[in-house]
Amino acid sequence: MNRTMTLLFTLFMLLVPATIQAAPLCAPPVLTSVSIQENTPGFKVDAEYPVLCQSEASKTIRDYVAASILDFKMTDPEHDLSFFPHQYEMMTRYAVWPTPGGRYVSVKLNVMFYTGGAHPNHWPKTWVFDMTDGSPLTLGKLFPNRVAALDKISGICREVLTKSLGDMYLPEMLNYGIEPVGKNFDNFILTSEGVAFYFAPYQVAPYAAGEQVVTIPYDHLEGYISQDIAKIAIGD
Numbered sequence: 001m002n003r004t005m006t007l008l009f010t011l012f013m014l015l016v017p018a019t020i021q022a023a024p025l026c027a028p029p030v031l032t033s034v035s036i037q038e039n040t041p042g043f044k045v046d047a048e049y050p051v052l053c054q055s056e057a058s059k060t061i062r063d064y065v066a067a068s069i070l071d072f073k074m075t076d077p078e079h080d081l082s083f084f085p086h087q088y089e090m091m092t093r094y095a096v097w098p099t100p101g102g103r104y105v106s107v108k109l110n111v112m113f114y115t116g117g118a119h120p121n122h123w124p125k126t127w128v129f130d131m132t133d134g135s136p137l138t139l140g141k142l143f144p145n146r147v148a149a150l151d152k153i154s155g156i157c158r159e160v161l162t163k164s165l166g167d168m169y170l171p172e173m174l175n176y177g178i179e180p181v182g183k184n185f186d187n188f189i190l191t192s193e194g195v196a197f198y199f200a201p202y203q204v205a206p207y208a209a210g211e212q213v214v215t216i217p218y219d220h221l222e223g224y225i226s227q228d229i230a231k232i233a234i235g236d
Contacts (some may be wrong), residue, residue: 003053003104004090012073012095025101025102025131025132026054026102026131027053027102028049028053029052029053029096029098029102029105029131029165030051030052030053030096030221031051031052031053031064032050032051032113033043033048033049033050033051033094034047034048034050034051034062034065035047035048036048036065036069036096041080041081041087042076042078042079042080042081042088043072043073043079043087043088043089043090044087044088044090045069045089045090045091046081046089046090046091046092047065047068047069047073047090047091048092048093048095049061049062049065049092049109050094050107052096052105052107052129052131052134052170052173053131054105054129054131054133054134055132055134055176057105057127057129057131057134057136058109058134059125059134060129060136061107061109063084064109064125065092065109068090068092068111069090069125072088072090072113072115072127075088075113075115075122076088076115084116086114086116087234088114088115088116088207089112089114089120089172090112090113090114091111091112092109092111092112093109093110094107094108094110095107095108095110096107096108097104097190097191098190099192099232099233099235100233100234100235101232101235103130103131103132103232104128104129104130104131104190104229104232104233105128105129105131105136106126106127106128106129106189106190106191107126107127107128107129107189108124108125108126108189108198109124109125109126110122111122111123111124119207121201122200122201122211123200123201123211124145124187124198124200124211125187125191126144126186126187126188126189126198128189128190129189137190137229139182139185139186139188141226141229142188142195142225142226142229143221143225144226144234145224146182147180148224149221149224149225150180150181150182150185151180152221152224153180153185153197153221153224154178154179154180154185154214155186156214156216156220157178157197157204157214157216158174158175158178160214161174161178161204161205161212161214162174164212165204165205165209165212168205168206168208168209168214169202169205171204173202173204173205174204177199177203177204177205178199178204182216184199184203185197187199187200190229190232190233191215192233192234192235193215193217194213194215194216194217194218194220194221195215195218195221195225196214196216197211197212197214197215197216198211198212199211199212199214200212218233218234
């Protein structure tokens with residue numbers, strides 16, 4: 001009897017990890033969205049963000065939006081049109097791109113703040129979530145040799161943006177915005193064509209040039225990018 005129980009327990013321990021590993025990813029990747037609307041004499045908030053089927057990933061997005069709303073309101077908490085006759089405004093919108101099979105889900109949040117001045121400020125905030133556990137995919141995970149990869153990516157972005165910016169090309173601004181450091185390339189997503197890097201207005205060019213994006217094909221990053229992740233993103 002004891003021997004039988006031991007065999008059954010051993011079989012169970014061998015089979016359980018395999019079952020967990022083979023468990024299907026959650027679907028669909030986007031369950032719903034959250035909309036936050038506030039309208040006071042001084043402030044207007046119009047925020048939307050996605051709720052993903054992976055709870056930890058959703059929590060990361062939710063916490064970022066909540067912190068952004070707080071930052072926005074703390075810009076001038078007493079603002080009531082007394083000194084500046086316009087509402088301050090905050091808006092977010094989003095887009096989502098799952099890889100084939102749903103292992104990774106890219107989320108791009110477009111954030112806008114207007115707190116006076118000639119125009120609003122806009123910037124992108126992106127995440128690539130590993131839907132097995134909801135953790136964000138970092139540059140270090142995507143590029144095992146992060147330092148060498150950033151040098152390569154910076155060079156490609158310089159080549160592309162120097163041509164695409166045209167009259168908006170300012171060498172000093174571009175060089176600073178694509179310096180091969182992590183903070184300049186943190187906003188990226190995975191597409192079927194390659195890794196897309198987003199640059200906010202003022203990062204690589206004047207405000208009038210708007211947001212810039214450079215998509216680098218996976219084969220142009222061979223030797224730098226994790227081949228396992230690249231294959232998943234392509235759908236191989």
